[in-house]
Amino acid sequence: MRALQSIVAGCSLIIVMTAPAFGQRGGGPQEQANPDIKTMVAHLDLERYKATIKGLTQFGDRVQGTDRNRAAIDWIEAQLKSYGCTNTERIKYTYEPAPAAARGGGAGSGRGAQPGGAAAGARGASSAAPGGGRIFGNRASTSANADSLAQPDLRLRRLNSQPTAPGPREDVYCTKIGTTHPDEMYIVGGHMDGRGWGEAANDDGSGTALVMELARIFSSPDVRTERSIRFILWNNEETGLDGAKA
Numbered sequence: 191m192r193a194l195q196s197i198v199a200g201c202s203l204i205i206v207m208t209a210p211a212f213g214q215r216g217g218g219p220q221e222q223a224n225p226d227i228k229t230m231v232a233h234l235d236l237e238r239y240k241a242t243i244k245g246l247t248q249f250g251d252r253v254q255g256t257d258r259n260r261a262a263i264d265w266i267e268a269q270l271k272s273y274g275c276t277n278t279e280r281i282k283y284t285y286e287p288a289p290a291a292a293r294g295g296g297a298g299s300g301r302g303a304q305p306g307g308a309a310a311g312a313r314g315a316s317s318a319a320p321g322g323g324r325i326f327g328n329r330a331s332t333s334a335n336a337d338s339l340a341q342p343d344l345r346l347r348r349l350n351s352q353p354t355a356p357g358p359r360e361d362v363y364c365t366k367i368g369t370t371h372p373d374e375m376y377i378v379g380g381h382m383d384g385r386g387w388g389e390a391a392n393d394d395g396s397g398t399a400l401v402m403e404l405a406r407i408f409s410s411p412d413v414r415t416e417r418s419i420r421f422i423l424w425n426n427e428e429t430g431l432d433g434a435k436a
Contacts, residue, residue, distance in 0.1 A: 381427030
């Protein structure tokens with residue numbers, strides 16, 4: 191449910207564009223850095239970003255433990271390599287879900303489920319919300335759809351029909367190696383799995399595509415960073431952050 195599990199933190203990440211690509215400039219380091227950052231931002235491409243989201247949606251909701259999830263991971267890795275982020279690696283782990291009784295329900299366990307167990311549509315009542323907030327008044331369910339018949343698109347029903355099964359899981363990542371402090375690292379990540387009998391375009395195709403677009407920009411050969419940056423696409427977020435923990 192998190193668009194980005196973690197994002198480049200702080201303001202100490204120094205980006206240096208090599209002179210052959212962007213020329214020499216006068217003035218101090220700060221005066222040189224700002225135009226270079228603007229140049230990098232200019233490399234962001236909305237159409238490429240949208241195309242990556244569409245590429246992810248071809249696999250449906252990418253529920254972990256399915257062939258469509260594994261195919262999506264292979265596709266993500268191939269895209270990262272095509273950007274020049276060729277040192278891709280996999281984190282491999284095994285997912286064994288707890289018995290249903292031990293989980294005590296959970297998001298998506300019912301179409302009317304509410305965070306904190308509150309019933310939908312209770313006028314004037316309040317219920318707990320993620321992050322410590324309170325929700326008041328009439329509201330519809332915000333949990334993921336768990337009913338295949340609620341998906342009117344027959345193509346998506348077929349695409350998402352394979353159920354999840356316990357067993358091996360994988361995350362995929364690549365790393366931009368820093369030039370001055372390669373052992374110090376920033377992590378930019380998002381979860382690539384989804385659920386809901388749809389295409390998981392926003393939860394979390396949009397976040398996954400953002401991480402991939404940043405990986406493309408930073409993997410350009412004319413971009414150097416003092417510290418390393420790792421671009422990670424987690425699995426199993428929808429079942430409790432299992433891929434991030436791995």
